[in-house]
Amino acid sequence: MTDASAIHIRDLVVGFGKKIILDHLDLDVKDGEILGLVGASGGGKSVLMRTLVGLLPKRSGQIDFASGSLERRWGILFQQGALFSALTARQNIQFPLRERARLSPRLLDEIADAKLEMVGLAREDGDKFPSELSGGMTKRVALARALALDPALLFLDEPTSGLDPIAAGEFDALIRTLHRTLRFTVFMVTHDLNSLQAVCDRVAALADGRIAAIGSLPSVLESDHPWVKAYFHGARAQMLGLGS
Known part of the structure; x- marks a missing residue:
C-alpha cells in the first residue's frame, strides 16, 4: 500500500429527486489497500459504489481514478453474485x-x-x-x-452477505490471500464486523451522506460521531471484542 490514491473523490453529491444521498462527500482510496466502507442500511454505501463504477450519475463533484486502474479496468462483485442464470x-x-x-x-x-x-x-x-x-x-x-x-481495482458489494460464518470466514481469507498475491486495490462495501477485522487495512464510516470517520479500525473506534459509536460499541461489536 502506498500514499498514492487509486480513487480520489471530492465534493461528491448524489441524489434521487429531492433526496440527497451523498452530500459533498470526500474520500481517498489508497493504491494497494483494502478499504472497508460501512454505514447504516440505506445510508448510501451501495449508492457510492455504483456511482464510482458509473451505474449511477452524480449531480456534482469530482471522481478521479489512477491511470493504472483505468488502463487495466475494474472488477466488480455484486451483492448476490449477479451471475447469468442461463x-x-x-x-x-x-x-x-x-x-x-x-x-x-x-x-x-x-x-x-x-x-x-x-x-x-x-x-x-x-x-x-x-x-x-x-x-x-x-x-x-x-x-x-x-x-x-x-x-488493478476490485469493487466488492457485501461479499459475505448471505454466507454462514464459516463460509464468510473462508471468503475473507480468500480475499486477503488474493490481495497479497495480486496486489490490487479493494473498495469493499460491508456490514460484516468480522470482515473489517480480518480483511481491511482501513475503514471508512459513512453517515449523514459523508465520511464520518476513516482510518485503521482502532482509530475509527475512537470516533465521537453518534452513528459510529452506536455501530462499533453495540452488543454485537462487543461480542467480537470491539468497542469494549
Whole structure:
C-alpha cells in the first residue's frame, strides 16, 4: 500500500429527486489497500459504489481514478453474485473476456479454469449452472468473473452477505490471500464486523451522506460521531471484542 490514491473523490453529491444521498462527500482510496466502507442500511454505501463504477450519475463533484486502474479496468462483485442464470459458471467467468478481447475458445477455457482454481473451485465446477451452486460457490464464481480481466481495482458489494460464518470466514481469507498475491486495490462495501477485522487495512464510516470517520479500525473506534459509536460499541461489536 502506498500514499498514492487509486480513487480520489471530492465534493461528491448524489441524489434521487429531492433526496440527497451523498452530500459533498470526500474520500481517498489508497493504491494497494483494502478499504472497508460501512454505514447504516440505506445510508448510501451501495449508492457510492455504483456511482464510482458509473451505474449511477452524480449531480456534482469530482471522481478521479489512477491511470493504472483505468488502463487495466475494474472488477466488480455484486451483492448476490449477479451471475447469468442461463450460463454455466465457466461461461459467466468468460463473459467479460468475450466483451473486451478476441480470444480463441481454447484460451477462454484456459483462463476461466485458471480463475476457478484461483478462487478455490475445481475445473468441474465450471460446468455447473448458477442454480446448482451453493451460496459460497456462487460468491467464488462471481469473484472469479471479477478477476477475469486481471483488474488493478476490485469493487466488492457485501461479499459475505448471505454466507454462514464459516463460509464468510473462508471468503475473507480468500480475499486477503488474493490481495497479497495480486496486489490490487479493494473498495469493499460491508456490514460484516468480522470482515473489517480480518480483511481491511482501513475503514471508512459513512453517515449523514459523508465520511464520518476513516482510518485503521482502532482509530475509527475512537470516533465521537453518534452513528459510529452506536455501530462499533453495540452488543454485537462487543461480542467480537470491539468497542469494549
